[in-house]
Amino acid sequence: MQGEFELISRFFTPMPPGPAAGVALGVGDDATLLVPTPGERLAVSVDTSVAGVHFPEDAPAEAIGHRALAVSLSDLAAMGARARWCLMSLTLPEADDAWLAAFARGFHALCEATGTTLVGGDVTRGQLAIGVTVMGEVSPADALVRGGARPGDRLAVTGALGGGAGGLALWQRGIHDLDHPLLARYLRPLPRLAAGLALRGLASAAIDISDGLLADLGHVLEASGVGADLNAEMLPLAEGLAEALGDEAARHAALCGGDDYELLVSLPPSRLAEARRRLADLGLSLSLVGRITAERGVRGVAAEAMPGWQHFSGDTP
Amino acid sequence: MQGEFELISRFFTPMPPGPAAGVALGVGDDATLLVPTPGERLAVSVDTSVAGVHFPEDAPAEAIGHRALAVSLSDLAAMGARARWCLMSLTLPEADDAWLAAFARGFHALCEATGTTLVGGDVTRGQLAIGVTVMGEVSPADALVRGGARPGDRLAVTGALGGGAGGLALWQRGIHDLDHPLLARYLRPLPRLAAGLALRGLASAAIDISDGLLADLGHVLEASGVGADLNAEMLPLAEGLAEALGDEAARHAALCGGDDYELLVSLPPSRLAEARRRLADLGLSLSLVGRITAERGVRGVAAEAMPGWQHFSGDTP
Structure with a gap:
């Protein structure tokens, strides 16, 4: 493209990155030379x-x-x-x-x-x-992978779900107010990097929810060789979602809608309280949504079937 | 995209890469985990x-x-x-x-x-x-960068030039015979990786010729803060180029045509013979095309103005 170099240099190299950024040779040569951290x-x-x-x-x-x-x-x-x-x-x-x-x-x-x-x-x-x-x-x-979920682990999600699908629905209806919480979630999702770091050593498996909770849960289950009980009624709904879509469509968006970019993790019950504390320090919630089972497949489960489900206090076995 | 995972898995993961490939965790998780070589x-x-x-x-x-x-x-x-x-x-x-x-x-x-x-x-x-x-x-x-050319260095290119532009011209004329050397050059260029490795410790600067010799030379000169004398008549022409385009257009293609993906390097005259020996071992030529000058800009120069130009023997100062 004519002017490629000019375009790139005008908009995409705001400042020369220093050695602290791990860049030995920055933009402007045939390739950039990076300095990986030893042992990582x-x-x-x-x-x-x-x-x-x-x-x-x-x-x-x-x-x-x-x-x-x-x-x-x-x-x-x-x-x-x-x-x-x-x-x-x-x-x-x-x-x-x-x-x-x-x-x-x-x-x-x-x-x-x-x-x-x-x-x-x-x-x-x-x-x-x-x-x-x-x-x-x-x-x-420390790496969190998809294949580490074990029967008995709890399933939990960061933040709230359905915002991506809800925001898209609003946009398609002609509502383009970027201050609307759903549109903010859809158009400006926040990658949960700090949450991922905080969950190291606690989560047994992790995935980001890009295809929808159910689809991404499927990837974890397949990689781990396990199944899950899932309580669809307990999913944390994005702010304004039920109002915008109605209750049923809201729950469907949280379960199947994509583009949420929250994290779905499995972790032993004993670690749930610590995980919640760490995420609370980041201003982020961690909601219990199900548990891992040895039996393959995903089954719906009622809240009352699961000890400690609704009023988790941190000491549930 | 529907079926993305299936597509990728069917065509793009032919075999699980082992530890020898420096892959700690391959395709199929949220990210791939690589093992960089310490110190590199x-x-x-x-x-x-x-x-x-x-x-x-x-x-x-x-x-x-x-x-x-x-x-x-x-x-x-x-x-x-x-x-x-x-x-x-x-x-x-x-x-x-x-x-x-x-x-x-x-x-x-x-x-x-x-x-x-x-x-x-x-x-x-x-x-x-x-x-x-x-x-x-x-x-x-060992890294070859654009900014290391010094006055007195010779300029040389690997292989032959103009094949990219020549092949494109043929394709546009409706000649789609992939066995034609120019079309092979245009559609199946060979990255000069082995040549780049062989020139480490010898070349003072290097760039690949993707935008055309003159344009890419300009990038080296700018990065190095120098100029060059260039002998356009001595450029190594791709096989079949003069026959396909005529002499004048062939020389223009070699000078300004893009998509050749040969390497343009500068190097002290004393290292030219060794560089040629190493590339000859790879079945690749290294042609002298000019020299670096302290004076900025690019000037045309006749072959006879440069000692050792036409019949380089390896001992030219």
């Missing part, structure tokens, strides 16, 4: 967001920039990894300065908030799409 | 290839897969880095099994040929585009 694993993931598929084409540019990075960082959160670096591939139909400036603002603000350094990227012409590769670090013993 | 720098780069922009939409799928990886690996070659891992973001309008199988074949074959392990990716629906993030390793002292 490098966690890598890529997600591509396509206009009209993953976000509305007419969403605010700043939100698009934020969101494209957030969905990738969410994968690092689910590994219990510290976010370190990212690369961005931006494909866009035309170079619109105002759009690019807002897009870059949203992207950079989340970089800064999460300690992620943008270390490379490219700009090409085509249908609007953003691919973000993220790199994080985690020590081998 | 991690070289990272991303390139996106868009159909109709970077390659013809109707190019063979196998070539598209090969090419998308090749252009990214070329950046690692220019750093003197060993290729280690890659991630692929595939955006495609529809899931066509035969197309995907051929695409994956081209991609995997180059992975195998270069020792690159595919460790992640995603598949989304949209205009055909492929983003490839590559990760390589290089020890800090």
Whole structure:
């Protein structure tokens, strides 16, 4: 693309990253040279967001920039990894300065908030799409994986569910008020990086909820070779969700809607209180939603069937 | 995208990479966990290839897969880095099994040929585009950068030039015979990874020729704060180029055409013979094309103005 270098340098290299950022040679050469932390694993993931598929084409540019990075960082959160670096591939139909400036603002603000350094990227012409590769670090013993859930473990989710699907529904109805909590959840999801770090050593398995609770739970169960009892009535609903969609659609959104980017974790009952304390320090709730079973498959379960379910006090076996 | 997981698992995880590949946790979790080599720098780069922009939409799928990886690996070659891992973001309008199988074949074959392990990716629906993030390793002292060219250094290129532009010209004329050397160069460029490794300790600066010799030389000169004398008449022309385009257009293609993915290096005259010996062992030529000057800018220079130019014997001062 003509002017690629100029575009990149104008919007995507705000300051030269120093040695503290683990960047030995920054943007501007054929490749960037990074300095991995000795003894740590490098966690890598890529997600591509396509206009009209993953976000509305007419969403605010700043939100698009934020969101494209957030969905990738969410994968690092689910590994219990510290976010370190990212690369961005931006494909866009035309170079619109105002759009690019807002897009870059949203992207950079989340970089800064999460300690992620943008270390490379490219700009090409085509249908609007953003691919973000993220790199994080985690020590081998600390990594949260999908395959560690064991029968008897509890299932819990951070924050609240259904906000992604609820926000999308509002947007499609023509409600574009970004201050609405559901639209904020949909367009500016917050990757739960701090929660992922806090849950290291406590969670037996973790995944981020991008495809919907039920689908992502399925990935954990399959990887762990276990099943689950799930109490759909106890799911923590996103603020304003029941009002916007009605009770039944709200519960469906929390169960099956995607784009929430909360964490679903399994953990032994004995660790639930400590996990809740740590997340409370981050201003985040951790809600019990079910338990792991040896029997495969997912079964609905009533709240009263589970000791300590409704009024968990931290000492339930 | 519906079926994303199935698509990825069917075409893009042919075998579980073992510890030898530096993969502690492979595809299938939220992120892949890699094991960087202690003491080495991690070289990272991303390139996106868009159909109709970077390659013809109707190019063979196998070539598209090969090419998308090749252009990214070329950046690692220019750093003197060993290729280690890659991630692929595939955006495609529809899931066509035969197309995907051929695409994956081209991609995997180059992975195998270069020792690159595919460790992640995603598949989304949209205009055909492929983003490839590559990760390589290089020890800090060995990295080839753009900024090291010094006055008196010689400028040299690997292989031959103009093949990318020549191949594109043929394709646009409706000549789609992939056995034609120019079309092979254009659609299946070979990243000069082995050459990059061989030139460590010899080259003072390096870049891969993706935008055209003149443009990429400009990047080296700017980064190094120097200028160059360039002998355009001595450029090594790709096989069949003069026949296909005529002499003048051939020379222009070699000077300004993009997509050659050869390496342009600067090096002290005393190291030229050794560099040539090492590349000869790889079956690759290294052609002298100019010299670095203290005076900024690029000037044309006749062959006879440069001692040792035409019949370089290895002992030219």
